[in-house]
Amino acid sequence: MAKVKYHYDPETLSYRKIERKKGKTVTYGFIFLLASSLFGFLFVFIASQYIQSPRERALKRELSNMELQYQLLNKRVDNAFAALESVEERDNSIYRLYFEANPIPQEQRRAGFGGVNRYKKYEGYDNSELIIESNIRLDKLQKAVVVQSRSLDEIAVLAEDKEKFLSSIPAIQPVRNKDLKRMASGYGYRTDPFTKVRKFHFGMDFTSPRGTPVYATGDGVVIRADNNATGYGNHIRIDHGYGYMSLYAHLYKYEVRSNQKVKRGDLIGYVGSTGRSEAPHLHYEIFKDEERINPINFYYGNLTAEEYARLLQKASLENQSLD
Structure with missing residues (x-):
């Protein structure tokens, strides 16, 4: 009421x-x-x-956790960049230098992404700057890793080719020292044993008994094993690639045939005195781009410094050749 x-x-x-x-x-x-x-x-x-609702409090915790995760992610990206920079430094200053490849400029390794805005979808949020910056750094890191990966792929190919190159170059004496009587004649002007006229001798003569083993001085393919070249008698020619070829003349007999692949140190024939030869010996020549060059520079594979010095001294004497 x-x-x-x-x-x-x-x-x-x-x-x-x-x-x-x-x-x-x-x-x-x-x-x-x-x-x-x-x-x-x-x-x-x-x-x-x-006063926040339970949902708001949960969302705020989630946002704080996300910010923390982005900060941790950025630290991990920093560590990854530091490790990558170390690899890049070795790549440019050691690997690429050794294999005679041009260093990769830093601006190419760290180049950004032109064209459209790749990060527009991250704009308009409270933490857009943090999210965009993190994504930019991740994209740069990913691109730098791809560049470095391609560089290492290139180095691997160069290394494989370099190993093949080093195996192919004639690098050992074709007759072992223990089988030699003496190094009879070197590269240069020598007296012809038949005409007694001074003329240019394009190889090196190694005196050994008939039947002494002769070895391939580098990896390659036998392109000739016959006696159809004037003066050489039974002889072998090996194509080593990269413009190199070796010739082994006045052989007693062969152990290889044309088109056969050989490795450095393989037995290919035996010392003889066939063709234009005064006594059993091996006449050895090296060609580079079809031009004869001095074989004295190609014995680093199996001679000590002292042995090489003695061979160099003997090869420099202007004496009489055996062919």
């Missing part, structure tokens, strides 16, 4: 009932509702600023 209010009238010395108008009641009600709404809105606004 609603309370009834009275008003005391001092003139009549009596209480008079207060009558509330309906319009005011509605107005007061509206004001009350409006004030309540405003107060509720204000409360919710303040609460939203200082």
Whole structure:
């Protein structure tokens, strides 16, 4: 039951009932509702600023964890770049230098990505800068790894080719020292044993008994094993590739045939005195790009420094050749 209010009238010395108008009641009600709404809105606004819901707290934890993970990721990227830079330094200053390949410039290794904005999808977030920067660094790292990987692939091919090259170059004496009587004649002007005229001798003569083994001085393919060349008698020619060819003349007999592949140190024939020869010996020549060159520079594979010095001294003497 609603309370009834009275008003005391001092003139009549009596209480008079207060009558509330309906319009005011509605107005007061509206004001009350409006004030309540405003107060509720204000409360919710303040609460939203200082009081977080369980979902908001979970999302905030997730965001903090994501920021931490990005920071850790950036540290790992720093470590990866440091390790990669060490490999790149060795690649440029050792590997590529050794195999005579041009170093890869740093601007090529660290080149960015031109054209369209690759990171537009990461824009518009509170942590967009962190996310974009991390993705840029990861992309640069990935590209640098690809460049280095291709460089190492190239080095591997060069190394394989270098190994093949080093195996192919004539690098040993065709007759072992223990089987030699002497080094009879070297490369250069010598006296012809038949005409006694001074002429250029294009090989080296190794004196050994008939039947002494003769060995291939480098890997290659036998391109001739016959006696169809004037003066050489039974002789063998080996193509070593890279412009090199070796020739072994005045042989007693062969142990190889044309188109046969041989390795350095393989037995290919025996010392003889066939063709234009005064006594059993091996006449040995080396060609580079179809030009005869001095074989004295190609014995580093099986001679000591002392042995090579003695051979060099004997080869420099202008004596009589045996062919």
